[in-house]
Amino acid sequence: MLYIEDTFYTKQMLTDHPVCRLNWLTDPAQTVVAVCVKDTAAWIAFCLYMKQMHGTVVPLHPDLPEAGARRLAEQAGCDYLVYADFQQPIRLTASTNRPGGLIQFSSGTTGDAKVIHRTWASIDEELAAYGQRFPLSATTGTIVACPTSHSFGLICGVLATLARGATPIILENLSPKHILHVCQTHPTAILYAGPGLVYLLSQFKQRLFAVMISGMTVPTVWFEAIRDVTDHLLQQYGCSEIGCIALHPAPKSAQAIGYPLPHLTIQTGTIDEPAELKVKAGDQWVGTKDLMGQTSTGELRFFSRLDEMINVSGLSVYPADVEDVLLRHDAVEEAVVFKRTDRLQGERVCVQVVSSATEDALRTYCREQLAPHQCPSDWAFVPAIEKLPNGKVSRVRLGVTS
Template identity: 45%
Template sequence: MFFVDDNYYTLDDIEKQFAVFEGIPYIKECENRRIAVCMSDAFQWLALCFYVQRKGGSVVPIHSSTPREGAIRLATLTHSHILLFQSLHMPLHISTTENKREGFLIQMSSGTTGTPKVIERSWESIEEELTSYVEALPIDAETTSIVACPVTHSYGLISGFLACLKRGAEPIIITNMNPKYILKKLEQYPNHIVYAAPVLLHTLACFLPSSQMFHSVMTSGTVMPTNWLELLNKKSSRVLQQYGCSEAGCVAIHPGVQDAKEMGYSLSHVKVEAGSIDMPAEIVIHTAMNTISTKDLGYIENGVVSFLSRMDDMINVAGLNVYPAEVENTLMTEPRIVEAVVYKKENPLSGERVCVQYVATGHIDEGEIREWCRERLAPHQIPVEIIRVDEIEKLPNGKISRKKLGGFIS
């Protein structure tokens, strides 16, 4: 049925785990209740997810690296009845409120632009997404999904894991994030599609032996720097990209990415609206049940949805718009800069300013960076604050919180 690293689990293993759940009252009686789950054991988490879905309950997946107090906070925020923290047999009781209706996968918005929101997605809506997703994915049933991203996040759980099962293949879930281990798995399964965050895909591409090629890779979550995408295309038969949001899941897939901002073609179960290339506007998603304002800025041309920036991440410098990705791509053409993130800081007197953190292979004088930018960017795009770091801080899902990096300039 599926692998977790080197361990293979069959449908019989799932049924045996279901029998264990039947002997635990607070799990067995999960109908119209919601269970928050923070576990390092990926098999137990996935089996529990299947079980609660069958029973008509709801689950709240929490990344396994979350500390106990953080998991309790998320379980409380999502109105969970119990929290299973690294154990099936020591539940933490959170709420006694009985709900009239459950049957959801409960997720949190990324929280990069404000207070995180609780997102409730019915199992029926996820099944609709899976059907549309598999129809659009240009991958056959013989291709193995290698899921090198958290299966507590919709990208790994729905797109990577569940979609692979739906098309009749056996997914491999990777929890050992050592690049050498992942590359060994790719070599074992040459007909593969790798699901991972852009930063990991770039790392794997750098480590990939000259004798080895990626078959297919899928990227999502944030716009990949141009030079990263160029490298990945050189080392892959196909680079795909998908786009979506917590409320709707995946809504677009690009079958062969050459331009990182092009997210792809809309899936059949949704309608996506945006601006034009000359006048970008908010990307709006229409599902069968509701309309979702994404707060993403983009446009549609020739049927392809393109993403420019989070509307809250766009930097307004004296009335002129600065899109972080444009500045990041320019900085990363400097041979010594391997990663950069551009964000804004605000000042009550001077307004928004362009700031950057970067990772480099060697020393670069700040004046050199400013000169590099002056030759390639408009004056309003040039960073005011330039900070070198050993590593750019990321969220558990691989994304960067530009808001967290920002703040106010004193």
């Protein structure tokens, strides 16, 4: 059914996993569970079990400290947080009843993280449409070299591969040499990985059969380097509210993000007059906050982001989450988080802070509260945060002028 590194798990092995017989999970269909664990087999078995039982799961990045995981679990209205150990969950305030599915987080226009709930039915509809657009053989295996706590790895990498009857290979060791070795061992599998990692792999000049990139629009130099070592380069685009929106079988540029999946209705601009991409799934229209144009053949082209989310190697960082942690420190008076372009990660987390603490002290504090990709890499200690005439802070302006 699937590999985790070089260990093969049959469907029966996952079904019989101890996490599918937890004595505290008496009514899965009415329970919301956040999961923050490093045991990939346990997480995947639990996710598949909750999907089958119509329960609700909230996947959290396994590197989150307990305080950060608990904060997100409480924000999502979870009944339990599984942190490191499925046998000893943390009981939280009971959630409101909701249909089973997947809960993730997406940024709003201010950078605040908002809770996104998707039903398993909507995800199954996405998986069917994704399979229709997938341009390679249905039996093509997938090497998942990205977090399965993220929708790219979980939904597109694992669930979509299982849905089309192929075998996912989930990697826990993400060192470049190991990934390249696995690609050699499985020479007809497609690699799913963050753009920064794929660009790094391209520098080894090893030929790759197929690569799917997602999560951010890559710099042209990255795109060309990846294309030059890949037989089949694919690109996809999506958002937490909808899932995968578009898939491209053979992009000619980084901006060519794909063709809309057949179950979706879209509204956007043209190449000459781009506009925000809006997507209808079911009866709901969702604004993506991304500036797009569509060609006469239906291809979507990306122009720029309209929101302030920070994308670190394909992982979302919400400014308000980082600011909330900083502002809880006794020595911090003000803090504003924004982004700058980074040659290897795409974007990096930057902060202006009014504080009497040292940079080393605040870096240590952040590492205790945040996942590594959320921690600021650029620090500026200022006497006051620059504000616009209306009293608000412009993160976009800070990213350009700081």
